[in-house]
Amino acid sequence: MDSRNDSTERAPNEAPAFFVHPKGLVDSEDVGEGTRVWAFAHVLKGAKIGSHCNIGECSFVENGAVLGDHVTIKNGVQVWWGVTCEDYVFVGPNATFTNDHIPRSGGPKPEGEPTWERTHVGTGASIGANATIIAPVKLGAYCLVGAGSVVTRDVPPHALVMGNPAQAAGWVCSCGMRLSSELQCVKCAKQFVRVGSPEQGLAEASA
Amino acid sequence: MDSRNDSTERAPNEAPAFFVHPKGLVDSEDVGEGTRVWAFAHVLKGAKIGSHCNIGECSFVENGAVLGDHVTIKNGVQVWWGVTCEDYVFVGPNATFTNDHIPRSGGPKPEGEPTWERTHVGTGASIGANATIIAPVKLGAYCLVGAGSVVTRDVPPHALVMGNPAQAAGWVCSCGMRLSSELQCVKCAKQFVRVGSPEQGLAEASA
Amino acid sequence: MDSRNDSTERAPNEAPAFFVHPKGLVDSEDVGEGTRVWAFAHVLKGAKIGSHCNIGECSFVENGAVLGDHVTIKNGVQVWWGVTCEDYVFVGPNATFTNDHIPRSGGPKPEGEPTWERTHVGTGASIGANATIIAPVKLGAYCLVGAGSVVTRDVPPHALVMGNPAQAAGWVCSCGMRLSSELQCVKCAKQFVRVGSPEQGLAEASA
Numbered sequence: 001m002d003s004r005n006d007s008t009e010r011a012p013n014e015a016p017a018f019f020v021h022p023k024g025l026v027d028s029e030d031v032g033e034g035t036r037v038w039a040f041a042h043v044l045k046g047a048k049i050g051s052h053c054n055i056g057e058c059s060f061v062e063n064g065a066v067l068g069d070h071v072t073i074k075n076g077v078q079v080w081w082g083v084t085c086e087d088y089v090f091v092g093p094n095a096t097f098t099n100d101h102i103p104r105s106g107g108p109k110p111e112g113e114p115t116w117e118r119t120h121v122g123t124g125a126s127i128g129a130n131a132t133i134i135a136p137v138k139l140g141a142y143c144l145v146g147a148g149s150v151v152t153r154d155v156p157p158h159a160l161v162m163g164n165p166a167q168a169a170g171w172v173c174s175c176g177m178r179l180s181s182e183l184q185c186v187k188c189a190k191q192f193v194r195v196g197s198p199e200q201g202l203a204e205a206s207a
Numbered sequence: 208m209d210s211r212n213d214s215t216e217r218a219p220n221e222a223p224a225f226f227v228h229p230k231g232l233v234d235s236e237d238v239g240e241g242t243r244v245w246a247f248a249h250v251l252k253g254a255k256i257g258s259h260c261n262i263g264e265c266s267f268v269e270n271g272a273v274l275g276d277h278v279t280i281k282n283g284v285q286v287w288w289g290v291t292c293e294d295y296v297f298v299g300p301n302a303t304f305t306n307d308h309i310p311r312s313g314g315p316k317p318e319g320e321p322t323w324e325r326t327h328v329g330t331g332a333s334i335g336a337n338a339t340i341i342a343p344v345k346l347g348a349y350c351l352v353g354a355g356s357v358v359t360r361d362v363p364p365h366a367l368v369m370g371n372p373a374q375a376a377g378w379v380c381s382c383g384m385r386l387s388s389e390l391q392c393v394k395c396a397k398q399f400v401r402v403g404s405p406e407q408g409l410a411e412a413s414a
Numbered sequence: 415m416d417s418r419n420d421s422t423e424r425a426p427n428e429a430p431a432f433f434v435h436p437k438g439l440v441d442s443e444d445v446g447e448g449t450r451v452w453a454f455a456h457v458l459k460g461a462k463i464g465s466h467c468n469i470g471e472c473s474f475v476e477n478g479a480v481l482g483d484h485v486t487i488k489n490g491v492q493v494w495w496g497v498t499c500e501d502y503v504f505v506g507p508n509a510t511f512t513n514d515h516i517p518r519s520g521g522p523k524p525e526g527e528p529t530w531e532r533t534h535v536g537t538g539a540s541i542g543a544n545a546t547i548i549a550p551v552k553l554g555a556y557c558l559v560g561a562g563s564v565v566t567r568d569v570p571p572h573a574l575v576m577g578n579p580a581q582a583a584g585w586v587c588s589c590g591m592r593l594s595s596e597l598q599c600v601k602c603a604k605q606f607v608r609v610g611s612p613e614q615g616l617a618e619a620s621a
Contacts, residue, residue: 058264072519072520075492078301106259132336134355163579304543312468341560357561371577
């Protein structure tokens with residue numbers, strides 16, 4: 001069975017450098033080269049997506065969302081207004097962002113109603129499957145949020161967090177592997193050093 | 208790229224007072240005026256939806272589900288048979304309802320097999336992103352279920368709950384803001400009073 | 415409104431013994447008789463699905479995934495490469511599998527990069543709504559994973575687990591009901607016995 005024969009036709013003069021599955025929807029004109037958008041995914045007008053990204057099925061990228069290059073968004077993820085993912089970020093399946101700390105549906109609101117909150121995900125960070133990210137929050141570069149975790153506060157660069165609410169559980173290398181107590185990668189042997197306070201996390205030691 | 212040119216055509220004499228995205232599906236004839244149903248969402252025949260609701264992408268409203276007016280269902284939410292949401296309810300993205308306490312797939316079942324369980328969500332209540340609601344359960348009016356929480360028992364009106372399993376964490380105003388220890392809204396100054404036992408929650412104090 | 419009039423047409427000589435909703439996608443040729451695939455679900459080429467399965471909306475079955483007979487996959491579930499579900503498995507809505515313990519998006523990887531991990535779900539097991547299953551892991555036959563749980567290690571046959579991380583919380587019958595402290599079903603009276611170590615779980619006592 002070929003379900004693709006009612007697919008959207010592309011006019012000959014439109015030759016986007018990115019791929020959209022016939023059942024995917026892309027309304028944005030700001031999608032980079034080599035990016036792939038899969039079935040039942042929807043990229044809204046005003047969303048900004050870099051090059052070589054992968055946008056999984058049933059995912060959603062809203063106007064005001066910003067993705068860098070080489071970002072992976074797995075299935076069932078919504079990237080709302082106010083969410084920025086730097087280059088090489090990984091967002092696992094059904095992981096859930098938010099941008100409204102006090103959600104209410106319609107009805108009268110008091111004076112000075114809340115504005116939307118922002119989430120910033122640093123370069124190379126990974127968010128595990130089905131994790132929940134409660135804005136406003138910053139996830140540091142190369143941090144790793146365990147699958148199913150609920151993140152309620154900032155995560156330092158290279159930190160591993162897990163649980164509900166998510167708690168510090170160690171440190172990880174840029175490659176994702178755990179660091180030893182001496183802050184060295186157990187796999188690729190890269191050495192890291194603390195940068196100021198624990199909240200500032202780790203940085204790679206200069207060679 | 209306009210992905211909408213293979214959209215479902217609407218016959219001239221059908222002029223629904225609600226909006227369905229060309230990639231959304233509405234089989235129910237019981238949808239109120241001003242309601243919007245977005246792409247890859249599906250409202251089944253027998254589902255009842257009030258006016259001015261917003262049904263997000265990849266959401267699903269089953270026969271036997273009932274939504275009041277001004278209800279917001281964000282993306283990736285399934286509203287099963289047995290779930291009722293009163294007016295002004297907010298259901299966050301990927302929040303998950305259930306209606307089968309003892310799920311098994313097919314096969315022989317013992318005598319007196321379980322019936323589906325019900326969930327009732329009171330007026331103005333909000334369910335945070337990626338929360339799990341385990342039926343049978345009642346969520347009281349204007350309660351707030353924290354994002355990523357797992358609700359295993361009834362939530363009183365105006366209660367704030369969070370965690371896995373969800374635990375009481377304070378009280379919130381109709382506007383969503385926290386109440387002080389004197390049960391007054393820190394923002395709009397509304398005063399609340401306890402109503403009988405803690406399980407009965409709060410009500411707005413009469414002026 | 416009939417949204418189905420742009421449905422995929424099936425050629426007369428293709429008469430699959432399974433059902434695909436006009437808005438569902440099935441690229442696999444290995445789907446059993448009586449199986450139903452619903453709207454916005456996608457079964458990839460190379461996925462193997464048995465007979466009489468039910469694949470919910472917005473779900474995804476990847477190449478390399480294997481489902482037995484009578485398996486229920488509710489809405490919003492992704493069954494990745496490396497996931498095998500035996501007969502009569504139930505997977506609740508928005509439950510999330512994984513196959514990459516150390517997810518990173520692109521970029522340089524160290525030598526000997528990680529391979530995908532596998533998940534095996536035994537006959538008759540049930541995974542509750544919005545649960546997270548962290549591979550590699552084995553879920554034993556007829557076990558029951560509570561809704562919203564995060565499974566980080568193997569679950570014995572007939573075990574009930576819940577929480578984040580999921581912990582042992584009792585035992586359940588093949589029918590799903592709790593067992594008494596004497597390991598007898600409170601409903602259908604089946605008797606069970608321990609099989610070796612606790613990790614090996616229970617088996618039905620011979621008559």
